[in-house]
Amino acid sequence: MTVKASQSLETIEDLIRNKRFPEALQNLRSIDSSTLHRKEYGTYCILLTEASLYVGDYSINCIDHAIEIFRYDATTDQFARAKFLKGWWLITQGKYFEAQEILLEANINYLRCKNLSGAARALNRLSFVSLQLGNIDSAIQNLERCVGIYRELCDKSSESVISMNLAYLLFMAGKLHDSVSKYNEIHTDIMKEGEKNTLIIFYMSALPHALKGDIATAKKTIEKCQPYLDKYIRDKAIYFENLGLISILDHDYKAAEKALTSGLKISLEIAPESALVSQIKRLFGDLYVASGKFDLAEKYSREALAVAEKINERVEIAACWRVLAQVEQHRGHDATAREWYKKAIDLFNLIGSRYELAVTRYLAATSGLYANAERIAMLYLAREYFESEDVRHYVEKIDVKLRRTQWPRRKVTKSEKPGVACPTIIAVNPQMKKLVEFAEHIAESEMTVLLTGATGTGKDIFAHYIHYHSGRPGEFVAVNAAAIPDTMIEAELFGSVKGAFTGSTDRPGLFEQAEKGTFYLDEIADASAEFQVKLLRVLESRVVRRLGENKTRKVDFRLIAASNHDLRQRMRDNLFRLDLYHRLNEICIDLRPLDQRKDDIPALVEHFLTFAGFDLSDGNAGDIERLGRVLARRRWPGNVRQLRTEVSRLWLSAKSDVGRMLELAQQSTPESERDELLEALAQAGGNQTKAARLLDVSEGSIRYRMRKYCIKTTD
Helix, strand or coil, X not given: CXXXXXXXXXXXXXXXXXXXXXXXHHHHHCCCHHHCCHHHHHHXXXXXXXXXXXXXXXXXXXXXXXXXXXXXXXXXXXXXXXXXXXXHHHHHCCCHHHHHHHHHHHHHXXXXXXXXXXXXXXXXXXXXXXHHCCCHHHHHHHHHHHHHHHHHCCCHHHHHHHHHHXXXXXXHXXXXXXXXXXXXXXXXXXXXXXXXXXXXXXXXXXXXXXXXXXXXXXXXXXXXXXXXXXXXXXXXXXXXXXXXXXXXHCCCHHHHHHHHHHHHHHHHHHCCCCHHHHHHHHHHHHHHHHCCCHHHHHHHHHHHHHHHHHHCCHHHHHHHHHHHHHHHHHCCCHHHHHHHHHHHHHHHXXXXXXXXXXXXXXXXXXXXXXXXXXXXXXXXXXXHXXXXXXXXXXXXHHHHHHHCCCCCCCCCCHHHCXXXXXXXXXXXXXXXXHHHHHHHHHCCCCCCEEEECCCCCCHHXXXXXXXXXXXXXXXXXXXXXXXXXXXXXXXXXXXXXXXXCCCCXXXXXXXXXXCCEEEEEECHHHCCHHHHHXXXXXXXXXXXXXXXXXXXXXXXXXXXXXXXXXXXXXXXXXXXXXXXXXXXXXXXXXXXXXXXXXXXXXXXXXXXXXXXXXXXXXXXXXXXXXXXXXXXXXXXCCHHHHHHHHHHHHHHHCCCCHHHHHHHHHCCCXXXXXXXXXXXXXXXXXXXXHHHHHHCCCHHHHHHHHHXXXXXXXX
């Protein structure tokens, strides 16, 4: 690098480091780039791109030259920086998928050259991309990693600012408690970061309080913005927007209209087609629905929707659809209203906006547009979220609605013909009881159910239970999604006609076999990419076409899917489709492992013995109870399935003698004996006397076992 060029570029680098971007651009334009050597030109392209992006000039597109120049020295900061700037530039062009890929590469390259600050910058931009792509959870994860890096670097200032962004994303995701906690955690540090950040934290931290129903705290917090408003015009518009939302939630519609009018005026002057304009106009829609002015509600929501769709602001798109659903409902257009509600629910679910999803489900459920089964299902799903975030005013309203519900008498299904018993689910544990009750209440709805939980937790029996209570007269068709080879997917799922391929016959596929019944897909996480595509297509169209046939056939089935894997992790690993996940996840029932509901074990043991043919009236109830307590002290990584196998083993080994079963169960293996001891000590807080009582052995036995397994406590 020539001395003159080197000095010029170093000076410009200092200007950028000190955020003097217009001055840096002016200096860059004075350089004749044709006189620069190869690496000098690469550095020039990096500096020109960065300064241009910071001043909002997105017409510069020379960063690819820098990437090519530094590609052969990919362990340097310059290559990672060029990749980062390319990702940033792609964001400005709305090319989010491409930006995501490039920013991931930038993050990896920054880490390779041990530039943690650069890696944090890449993660921050990745978070924005994830948010634009509608994956709030991924955006949160990226910012959490970013905060972790700044904490490691002891960069308190950057950590505080990024944490404030994280608190907002938690709010967007509907994690209100976590959002409030994060704002409280960083409040003092943010106020050291200048007036602008102080203003932001005041008007943003007011919102989670408002959504939780604490209007007094929300108002008190947002009032603190007053001294700073006139200095920051865009933030002033956001302040009025948030004040308008708080006033709507407080049912003070006059104050809301005044605040939103002020905010809209400012935002239109700044940028007529911005997210801020869309948000405020949509809030006008909410305001006018609440105050009964439906024509105005439609006007503003459609204007908001036009802007939101243009800039792909998906949270606002779904919120506008919700307003339109209420407008159409008021006008008596029930089918149209239901369609708007469905679209809003699907999109909020896809995005991961939990609060907005719960509110939309509540509004849909109380609209009078749905049959009792769908209505109850939506109320329960909404209540589950509101209870988890302690949004008491919604919980109370839903409880009133549920108490007033006239529960329908269940229809008799084909599976309930004489001789066919209802699947038995043993539930003593309170949480398990709630899941069983929930399964009964949502059984008659048409909503897709996703059953999650470790192997052996009872997903299959839950699927049968829901089908039994569904009122659907068709068959229960169970399919292992991982067991069908790609070459056989169409023939198996859609069926075939004679002559379609060698040996084919006229036969219906699995979807048709489940007509008017339940299609149960087990191990859905292991489904191939081809299987996922075919399934998604049928779920969206509800039609199938047999192989070798031109005509299509409508199919009517209720889908239940099950997985013992973390589907969100599968999506992050690009092994599972995001759109399919949200199609499946209309209702999620997560079955807890047996070790988290050990109060069910004695009842399960009794059930398995009864199933094996043991007569409970023979006077051995005491031994059965003791057997249940002994087995409840063990760990059960294989869950209910493992417990059932162990009871069967003991039954056979003891030749149907329950007393002998108890003796055998007490003769624990070293592994299970050590686990039992650890569990008892944990329950007893390390107290050996209490542990001895729990295990029904002497204290000497406890001390002997502790020496045997090298276990120490502070007791």
